[in-house]
Amino acid sequence: MSTKNAEHHRELVITRLFDAPRELVWQAWTNPQHVMRWWGPKGFSNSSCESDLRVGGSFLLNMRAPDGNIYPCKGIYREIVEPERIVYDSEADENHPCGAGLPPRSLVTVTFTEQGNKTTLTLHTRFKSAARKEAANLAGYSTSWGEALERLAEALK
């Protein structure tokens, strides 16, 4: 396996086109009052959100599941290029594999690309290879693993 491949296998990319100007998408993404209105899966709400929007500043949000459980999201801003890019370093607790959007030991890069009056948002998650190597394989699971999983699914039928 080449290094490039190995890198690729640690990543997960999600993109979305919004019918809104980039400035507005940036505002909705960075202003805590706005963030609380949409962050989290369907049926979830947020009880608090604090954002110190500067490199080294922290992002803290408490996400409430429909069953009442609170899932904290913790990150540190590693890079801020208004209105193009934000990089978060997760500070999530190991007990919360999803980290309410910022999984433990992951680097999440959000890119806002202008397309006329629309905006393409790219959410790139890089699972870091730490002392325990598990995170490095997360995305590999969904990419290189695809084929093996298909066969597995077949086998399980």
Place this chain on the structure above:
Amino acid sequence: MTADHLSTTFAALADPTRRAILARLASGETSVAELAAPFQISAPAITKHLKVLENAGLITRSRLAQWRPCKLEATPLQEASDFIEQYRQHWEQSLDRLDTYLKQLQAREKKREHKKR
């Protein structure tokens, strides 16, 4: 499902040889000799990989038959796969909500501009 449990699964999946072994086992249980055949590595090396997979609960080895066939155990794989899916869902659904919210913001903005005129 604990994070530690997941860690063990992911650590076991870190190696391409081990992934290939699992892929092979997805099409049915087999002997160690048969598993080793496609790889240019020693039998002890294969045994080591099998131990890692076994400790992670990804495979089981029968103690009944002399040739101790290996069998794939799907549960930990499913849990690992569920995690990725859960994470993806978090973002897909958050972005759906953001999309709706952006539309509301723009509608509000339009109304305000309309009033100004």
